[in-house]
Amino acid sequence: MRRRLISSTLAVVLVVIAVFGVSLVIVETRTISNSAQESVDSEALRLVSIVEPKVLERERVDAEALAEQIGPDRYALIRIPAAAPIEIGERPSGSVIRATATGEQGESVTVEESRATVTREVGRTLMIIGAVALLAVVAAVLLAVRQANRLASPLTDLAETAERLGSGDPRPRHRRYGVPELDRVADVLDSSAERIARMLTAERRLAADASHQLRTPLTALSMRLEEISVTDDPETVKEEATIALAQVERLTDVVQRLLTNSRDPRTGSAVAFDLDEVVKQQIEEWRPAYRSAGRAIVCSGKHGLQAVGTPGAVAQVLAALIENSLMHGGGTVALRTRVTGNQAVIEVTDEGPGVPADLGARIFERTISGRNSTGIGLAVARDLAEADGGRLELLQQQPPVFALFLSREARRLKDRTDRADRGDRADRSGEHERPIR
Known part of the structure; x- marks a missing residue:
């Protein structure tokens, strides 16, 4: 591209120089020739005006005096009636410029000048025009190179950007x-x-959330299948199969919610549900894992609470908190339900060392973890809670107390979600991703 730009610019400049340069040469040549002819004519008339008074007064025409009146490169021939011709200067050879002037007494003056003088003047003019044209070509080349670099370099840069994409x-x-x-x-x-x-x-984010959220249900499902494979009791097989089917349904719900939240994190399908059933299901599902670790999981608090949300999402939030306590906490894990204002609250606590002081304010940020874990679970749990109009908070660092707040009134939840959709959608789309302990 650079070569094309330089060639095209140079071609335009050469065409312009050729058109205007030839025209200028022709005009200047004619101007110089006409000027030389006019100068010779003027010289002849001037000499006649000098000679004529002397002829009228019958005075002698002094050739030496007249020689001072003409240029050194010119020749003059003066003819006076009844007198010998007078020659001044050396007569030029070859092509000449000639002018003749005649006075009233019959005298005549012929002035000649060699055309070589005109040729030399034309040559000097052509050299000047050629030098100017050469400078114009050089300037055009420099300008074309600069312009070509200015246009070609950005295009190269844009091509590299497109290649990087x-x-x-x-x-x-x-x-x-x-x-x-x-x-x-x-x-x-x-x-x-x-x-x-x-x-x-x-x-x-979807891939990370999916791998994290599906790991626990799949582990629980595999445990149920192992129970089925090692027992010969039909009743046990039937019971474990029923539990496994329920876990498959929850697994399907997890996948559906992940896909839904990846498109719009606020598309929660909140309904009124029995909070005790979700808590009981999570305790039963996690009790074998805690029993294997030599720990216990218990529940307490107010029973018969109705909350508004998506049962599957609430179960996933509780599962994240219970798994978090299993991995990072210690002792007995307690789930406690209570009521505050118009909200139902589920608290999850354990007897472990708690949340480090330096992580307290950032515990729900994505990729933040106190140990070698993914740092995703609590971030996903908070997103799920907020999608149903609830919220997940760390109430106490030592011992750790996490609380899930859920609305108890469908109308209040809908009003809050509508306000969030109107006022927070733009902020939500630009919010940095929150990462787990």
Whole structure:
């Protein structure tokens, strides 16, 4: 592209020089020739005006005096009636410029000048025009190179940006080049890079959430299947199979919620449900794991509570808190239900060392973990709680107390969700991802 730009610019300049240069040479040549002819004519008339008074007064015409009146490169022939011709200067050879003037007494003056003088003047003019044309060509080449670099370098840079996008590097470069058309292309590429970055982030987040959220149900399901495989009691097989089917249904619900939240994290299908059933189901599901670890899991508090939310989502939130206590806590894990205002609260606590002081404010941020875990569970749990209009908080660090707040009134939940959709949707879309302990 650089070569084409330079060649095209140089071609335009050469055409312009050829058109205007030839015209200028022709005009200057004619101007110089006409000027030389006019000068010779003027010289002849001037000599006649000098000779004529002397002829009228019958005075002698002094050739030496007249020689001082003409140029050194010119020749003059003066003819006076009844007198010998007078020659001044050396007569030029070859082509000459000639002018003749005649006085009233019959005298005549012929002035000649060699055309070589005109040729030399034309040559000097051509050299000047040629030098100017050469400077114009050099300037045009430099300008073409600069312009070509100005246009070609941004295009090369944009091509590298597009190649980076194709290779999976969606970072925008935010470079601008001072050329509106190229800056427009750069804007589009940066916008595409940002969109691709958001898509990749959402895909990675979905993959991480799915792997984390599906791990526990799959583990529980495998444990049930192992129980079935090692027992010969039909009743036990039937009981374990029924529990396994229920876990498969919950697993399906987990997948559905992950897919739904990946499209819109606020599309919760909240309904009124019995909180005791969800708590009881989670305790039964996790009791074997705690028994294997030599620990206990118990529940207490107010019974018969009705809460508004998605039972599957609430179960996933409790599962994340219970698993968190199993991995990072110690002693007995207690689930306690209570009422505060118009909200039902489920608290999960254990007898472990608690949450480190430096992690307290960041415990729900994604990838934040006190030990070698994924740092995803609590972040996903908070998202699930907020999707149904609830909230998940750390009430106490030592011993750790996590609390899930759920509304007890469907109307109040709907009003809060509508306000959140109207006021927080833009902030939610740009919020940094929250990471687990």
